[in-house]
Amino acid sequence: xxxxxxxxxxxxxxxxxxxxxxxxxxxxxxxxxxxxxxxxxxxxxxxxxxxxxxxxxxxxxxxxxxxxxxxxxxxxxxxxxxxxxxxxxxxxxxxxxxxxxxxxxxxxxxxxxxxxxxxxxxxxxxxxxxxxxxxxxxxxxxxxxxxxxxxxxxxxxxxxxxxxxxxxxxxxxxxxxxxxxxxxxxxxxxxxxxxxxxxxxxxxxxxxxxxxxxxxxxxxxxxxxxxxxxxxxxxxxxxxxxxxxxxxxxxxxxxxxxxxxxxxxxxxxxxxxxxxxxxxxxxxxxxxxxxxx
Amino acid sequence: xxxxxxxxxxxxxxxxxxxxxxxxxxxxxxxxxxxxxxxxxxxxxxxxxxxxxxxxxxxxxxxxxxxxxxxxxxxxxxxxxxxxxxxxxxxxxxxxxxxxxxxxxxxxxxxxxxxxxxxxxxxxxxxxxxxxxxxxxxxxxxxxxxxxxxxxxxxxxxxxxxxxxxxxxxxxxxxxxxxxxxxxxxxxxxxxxxxxxxxxxxxxxxxxxxxxxxxxxxxxxxxxxxxxxxxxxxxxxxxxxxxxxxxxxxxxxxxxxxxxxxxxxxxxxxxxxxxxxxxxxxxxxxxxxxxxxxxxxxxxxxxxxxxxxxxxxxxxxxxxxxxxxxxxxxxxxxxxxxxxxxxxxxxxxxxxxxxxxxxxxxxxxxxxxxxxxxxxxxxxxxxxxxxxxxxxxxxxxxxxxxxxxxxxxxxxxxxxxxxxxxxxxxxxxxxxxxxxxxxxxxxxxxxxxxxxxxxxxxxxxxxxxxxxxxxxxxxxxxxxxxxxxxxxxxxxxxxxxxxxxxxxxxxxxxxxxxxxxxxxxxxxxxxxxxxxxxxxxxxxxxxxxxxxxxxxxxxxxxxxxxxxxxxxxxxxxxxxxxxxxxxxxxxxxxxxxxxxxxxxxxxxxxxxxx
Numbered sequence: 001x002x003x004x005x006x007x008x009x010x011x012x013x014x015x016x017x018x019x020x021x022x023x024x025x026x027x028x029x030x031x032x033x034x035x036x037x038x039x040x041x042x043x044x045x046x047x048x049x050x051x052x053x054x055x056x057x058x059x060x061x062x063x064x065x066x067x068x069x070x071x072x073x074x075x076x077x078x079x080x081x082x083x084x085x086x087x088x089x090x091x092x093x094x095x096x097x098x099x100x101x102x103x104x105x106x107x108x109x110x111x112x113x114x115x116x117x118x119x120x121x122x123x124x125x126x127x128x129x130x131x132x133x134x135x136x137x138x139x140x141x142x143x144x145x146x147x148x149x150x151x152x153x154x155x156x157x158x159x160x161x162x163x164x165x166x167x168x169x170x171x172x173x174x175x176x177x178x179x180x181x182x183x184x185x186x187x188x189x190x191x192x193x194x195x196x197x198x199x200x201x202x203x204x205x206x207x208x209x210x211x212x213x214x215x216x217x218x219x220x221x222x223x224x225x226x227x228x229x230x231x232x233x234x235x236x237x238x239x240x241x242x243x244x245x246x247x248x249x250x251x252x253x254x255x256x257x258x259x260x261x262x263x264x265x266x267x268x269x270x271x272x273x274x275x276x277x278x279x280x281x282x283x284x285x286x287x288x289x290x291x292x293x
Numbered sequence: 294x295x296x297x298x299x300x301x302x303x304x305x306x307x308x309x310x311x312x313x314x315x316x317x318x319x320x321x322x323x324x325x326x327x328x329x330x331x332x333x334x335x336x337x338x339x340x341x342x343x344x345x346x347x348x349x350x351x352x353x354x355x356x357x358x359x360x361x362x363x364x365x366x367x368x369x370x371x372x373x374x375x376x377x378x379x380x381x382x383x384x385x386x387x388x389x390x391x392x393x394x395x396x397x398x399x400x401x402x403x404x405x406x407x408x409x410x411x412x413x414x415x416x417x418x419x420x421x422x423x424x425x426x427x428x429x430x431x432x433x434x435x436x437x438x439x440x441x442x443x444x445x446x447x448x449x450x451x452x453x454x455x456x457x458x459x460x461x462x463x464x465x466x467x468x469x470x471x472x473x474x475x476x477x478x479x480x481x482x483x484x485x486x487x488x489x490x491x492x493x494x495x496x497x498x499x500x501x502x503x504x505x506x507x508x509x510x511x512x513x514x515x516x517x518x519x520x521x522x523x524x525x526x527x528x529x530x531x532x533x534x535x536x537x538x539x540x541x542x543x544x545x546x547x548x549x550x551x552x553x554x555x556x557x558x559x560x561x562x563x564x565x566x567x568x569x570x571x572x573x574x575x576x577x578x579x580x581x582x583x584x585x586x587x588x589x590x591x592x593x594x595x596x597x598x599x600x601x602x603x604x605x606x607x608x609x610x611x612x613x614x615x616x617x618x619x620x621x622x623x624x625x626x627x628x629x630x631x632x633x634x635x636x637x638x639x640x641x642x643x644x645x646x647x648x649x650x651x652x653x654x655x656x657x658x659x660x661x662x663x664x665x666x667x668x669x670x671x672x673x674x675x676x677x678x679x680x681x682x683x684x685x686x687x688x689x690x691x692x693x694x695x696x697x698x699x700x701x702x703x704x705x706x707x708x709x710x711x712x713x714x715x716x717x718x719x720x721x722x723x724x725x726x727x728x729x730x731x732x733x734x735x736x737x738x739x740x741x742x743x744x745x746x747x748x749x750x751x752x753x754x755x756x757x758x759x760x761x762x763x764x765x766x767x768x769x770x771x772x773x774x775x776x777x778x779x780x781x782x783x784x785x786x787x788x789x790x791x792x793x794x795x796x797x798x799x800x801x802x803x804x805x806x807x808x809x810x811x812x813x814x815x816x817x818x819x820x821x822x823x824x825x826x827x828x829x830x831x832x833x834x835x836x837x838x839x840x841x842x843x844x845x846x847x848x849x850x851x852x853x854x855x856x857x858x859x860x861x862x863x864x865x866x867x868x869x870x871x872x873x874x875x876x877x878x879x880x881x882x883x884x885x886x887x888x889x890x891x892x893x894x895x896x897x898x899x900x901x902x903x
Contacts, residue, residue: 035408037356037415083596090599093354096411097542098595100356104539104588111581215581219535223419226412265423268416272401275413279404 002134007252013141015248017210019241020148021203021221022228023155024196030234031172032189034084035096040222041103042197046072046204047213048110054121054208061121062147065205069198076197080190103218110215118212126209144206151202155195156237168192220264227267231274233281242283246270312463319455328451332523334564335458336362339516340537341544341556342465346472347509348542349551351502352485353407357414359537360421361391361510363529365517370438370527371431380440381457384518391514392507399503406488415535422533437528440521454523458516462557465512470553472508477760479742481505483750485551486739493699494751495725495809504760539587540567546594549601558603563590650713652677652728652813652844653698658707660697667693669868671707675813678842680835682855682876685865686888691848692734694865695815699731700724712812726754730806731815736798738790744801745786748773751808776804780830796823800831807838814838816847820854832858864888 021043028036036042046068053064079102087094128139159165170178171185178185207213207221224247232243247270251263274282319328340358348354365387372383398417402410425432432438445453472478480501483491492498521527544563549555567587574582598605655673659666668690675681685691696702698709700721709717711727719727730751738747749769752759765773777783780800782793790798799819806814816835820828835845835858849855855862856876864872864879866888872879879885 029408033408035411037411083592087595087599093348093352093407093411094595094599096354096356096408097546098592100539101588101590101592101595104536104584105592108581108585108588111584112578116577116580219419223416226416230409230412259427261423261427265420265427268420271413271416272420275405275409276401279409 003256004253005135007256008249009135009137010141011249011252012245013138013145013248014210014252015245016145016148016241017141017203017206017244018224018228018247019232019244020144020151020206021200022225022232022240022244023151023199023203023237025225025229026232026237026240027192027196027199029229030236031168032192033234034088034092034193035099035226036193036196037096037100037222038079038103038106039200039225040218040220041106042072042075042200043204043207043221043225044213044215044218045075045106045110046201047208048114048119048204048215050201050205050208051114051119051121054123060123061205061208062143062202065201068204069201072201073194073198077190077194079197080193084193085186085189103222107215107218110218114215116214116216118214120212121208123209140209144210147202147206151199152237152241155199164188164191224267227271230271231282233283236281236283239281239283243281246282315459316456319450319452323450325450328455330565330568332451332454332458333568334560335455335462336516336520337540337544337564337567338557338560339458339462339465340513340541341548341560342462342469343509343511343513344541345545345550345552345556346469346481347502347505348545349556350472350478350481350485351505353410353502353506354542355414355509356411356535356538356542357416357418358509358513358541359532359534360414360418361395361513362517362520362537363418363421363425363532364391364394365514366521366527366532367425367432367438368514369518370440370521373440373522374438377441380518380522381453384515384522387518388511388515391510391517395506395510396503399499399506403499403502418533418535418538422529425529425533432529433527435529437526440525440527442525443522451523454519457519461512461516461519466553466557468508468512471761472505473553474764475761476764477501477504479746479750479764480760482551482741483739486741487737489701489721490733490737490739491750492721493701493725493731494806495722495755496750496752497722497755500755501760536583536587539591540564543587543591543594546591546601547598549603549605552601552603555601555603559601562602651675651710652712653846654708654710655698656708656710658694658697658704658709660693660702660704660706666868668697668704671865671868671870673846673863673870675844675846677812677844678839679860680839680845680847680858682859682862683846683848683865684850684852684855684862689865690868691865692817693868695731695817695848698815699729722752722755725751725809725811728809728812729815730809730811730813732799732802732806732817732819734817734821736795736802738793738798738802738805740790742790743787744777744782744790744793745770745773747790747801748776748805748808751805753810777801780804796827799823800827800834803831803834811843813844813846816845816849818848818850820849820851828854 022039024042025036025039028034028039046065049068049071050061050064053059053067054061059067079099083098083102084095087098125139125143130137130139130142159168167178167183167188168191170181170183171188175185178188211217228240228243228247231246232239232241247267250270251266254263254266315331318331322328340362343361344355344358365384368387368390369380369383372378372386373380378386398413402413426434428434429436443453472481480491480496480498483494483496484498484501488498540563544559545556546559547562548557548559570583570586594601651674653673653675655671658668658671660668671690671694673681683691683694693702697704700716700719704717707717708715711724711729714727716724716727716729738744739750742750745765749765774783774786777786780797782797782801785793785797790801793801803814803816803819819831819835823831832854835847838845847855847859859876861874862876862879863870864882864885871888872882872885874882
């Protein structure tokens with residue numbers, strides 16, 4: 001029973017972190033229907049940047065994220081302008097290929113700069129724990145989950161309340177209509193992409209003190225974030241959160257009752273199961289499809 | 294000989310020459326280095342040609358095809374190591390495993406589209422890698438799996454590997470060529486253009502895609518088995534490496550996606566590069582440099598050469614050779630003077646027979662999007678041989694109603710009975726087979742196909758045996774040409790639909806759906822935006838369909854067109870039918886005037902001119 005409770009606590013906390021890591025993909029895949037296969041690479045790049053700031057200046061990874069998000073946003077903006085905007089017009093399939101190619105290049109650069117050895121940041125809270133009776137609440141996971149909630153709420157409010165948020169919603173739901181009222185979907189696209197890439201700074205920061213990382217873990221994180229987005233139903237932020245928790249709990253239970261090695265298979269297995277049972281994801285709503293066609 | 298036929302002849306000759314050179318190479322040279330390079334090239338070419346059937350023809354990209362090498366390799370390896378089965382037999386089992394695996398993945402993704410397919414293939418590659426590592430009692434895990442060593446005399450070098458892989462490559466390319474020329478290929482290219490539309494024309498798209506993916510994977514699986522024997526040692530990290538998948542995609546994109554020879558050409562460029570770098574790059578950073586090189590190449594090809602070398606070369610050569618005399622006007626062909634009566638738009642099928650059941654009966658159809666009730670309890674009765682109009686203000690739910698009837702939008706509430714068969718739970722191909730056809734507000738023809746091919750794509754019934762027949766049989770071509778002739782479009786038979794005007798495309802789309810031999814045709818704003826002459830031709834065509842007993846349901850804003858054609862009219866507002874009757878009756882209806890016409894004069898009087 002305690003095992004189960006402990007597994008649930010771990011799962012829920014980690015689930016929030018997974019949702020945070022997938023935030024960028026939720027925006028690009030869900031809102032713009034662009035599969036960004038470089039999500040894992042962006043995430044791990046952020047992680048390394050936070051790591052560098054922590055290592056050289058002793059900056060806490062979470063604080064570092066607030067600096068890292070600016071170069072990441074710029075990177076996203078440039079990638080959108082140079083690669084995605086161009087390819088989406090020819091063939092969306094090419095965007096997938098090109099972003100995947102980008103992920104490989106990023107992985108190569110990280111490996112050339114930092115080498116293949118495992119790294120991690122270890123701020124003071126990284127191995128503290130709060131004891132709640134027989135259960136243990138790991139502080140690092142708790143902070144990371146808190147960060148996830150804060151970032152998600154901020155993004156949600158921004159989308160609901162700001163002009164850019166309205167423009168994003170409009171451009172994604174009805175590009176033609178948006179163009180008519182002076183919102184150019186292509187320009188909005190660059191901003192969404194920049195925000196999505198910037199948000200990996202926070203996921204990357206959490207990753208830096210929760211896990212050991214190497215450059216070649218980017219494809220694992222890509223698989224995991226894709227899983228969050230597909231299981232959650234494209235683009236739904238609450239769905240992504242629910243999916244993150246489902247993924248976290250399943251992994252945690254797998255680790256507790258089966259083996260930690262099988263836990264790495266969970267994201268893909270969940271994708272396969274969900275696509276078989278409910279291709280639109282577990283937490284989706286139907287919308288009118290013919291608008292504009 | 295014109296330069297163009299000269300070019301084709303050269304191309305024909307090159308293939309036997311190249312094959313002969315490859316066959317004789319090991320006999321004349323004992324250089325093991327180049328033999329090895331060619332063996333790896335064959336494997337990549339097999340993978341690329343297979344990938345192209347799914348990725349190039351059907352448009353479904355995969356980033357996980359190296360999983361087939363792994364699956365085929367491990368199956369062969371395990372059979373050889375544990376059961377002492379010869380790898381040259383075991384690799385066939387490996388191919389079978391890959392066929393089954395591909396079929397399973399197709400089942401899982403059958404209801405999803407391309408972007409999910411990429412993700413699923415990518416995830417499956419990772420998953421198989423994890424499983425192979427964990428299941429070490431079978432696979433040797435991260436320790437690796439050693440295969441028995443070859444038993445033949447050293448003087449034969451690697452000939453058995455070389456020739457079996459070369460043979461497999463020839464077979465794979467032959468299969469690919471055959472797919473291109475068959476109805477299967479026609480369907481796959483249609484799916485790439487517009488899968489929804491293809492399903493609406495009766496194509497069992499899930500089956501097409503499954504066959505394509507199985508063909509994609511099987512030969513690579515067999516090649517994986519031979520590869521395992523060749524390297525005699527399998528290790529999970531190397532075999533399930535995503536970089537192999539990247540090389541496959543890179544070879545196809547570089548050579549020319551969707552062409553027959555592009556993937557092979559790409560493999561012969563990429564494989565030597567890969568070979569040189571894996572031996573040439575040394576030190577701790579070798580892996581990173583390879584990633585950088587192939588990631589960079591893949592990105593560069595996707596961005597700067599998305600069509601690939603072969604199509605670019607070909608169109609360049611064509612332009613060069615054709616010189617100034619490029620556009621030879623399409624001749625209208627021999628003058629086939631046909632009377633309208635001899636032209637069959639619809640077949641002699643069930644339409645004229647004794648079946649007098651109503652064409653379509655709809656009861657209690659409902660659909661909500663969130664809080665919006667788009668369709669709210671609609672009943673329709675469409676008799677055979679009648680033209681029914683459906684009018685209503687914008688946003689009243691007409692197109693949604695079309696989408697529910699043809700299965701694009703699912704709903705749980707209400708029944709749809711077509712020619713006596715309940716179809717409300719059926720998929721789109723089944724509805725098409727039952728006799729349902731529809732056109733779209735903006736015509737959706739398949740851009741990758743010629744006009745004649747567009748006409749013959751529809752399938753009234755599904756048969757496996759038909760998939761392997763020619764794209765367009767001579768009987769089909771004859772009938773299609775007659776139809777085009779009657780539409781005044783004979784000159785466009787072998788052009789792409791982009792050469793047609795908007796109105797002509799609408800006519801061709803109508804002729805296309807009539808190929809289904811339907812009992813009900815739904816037309817979504819057929820007359821909108823087309824010239825009066827074409828509009829008149831369209832009205833004639835619709836009337837002749839009525840004569841043949843086909844039921845027609847048409848949405849139209851042009852009330853004169855409606856008044857001119859329709860026997861009965863339904864009026865829709867806010868998702869519900871608010872009036873029904875003859876044009877005169879509904880014109881006098883108070884509710885209709887309020888909801889739709891406002892207080893302006895009723896524009897029916899003008900009558901004749903559509």
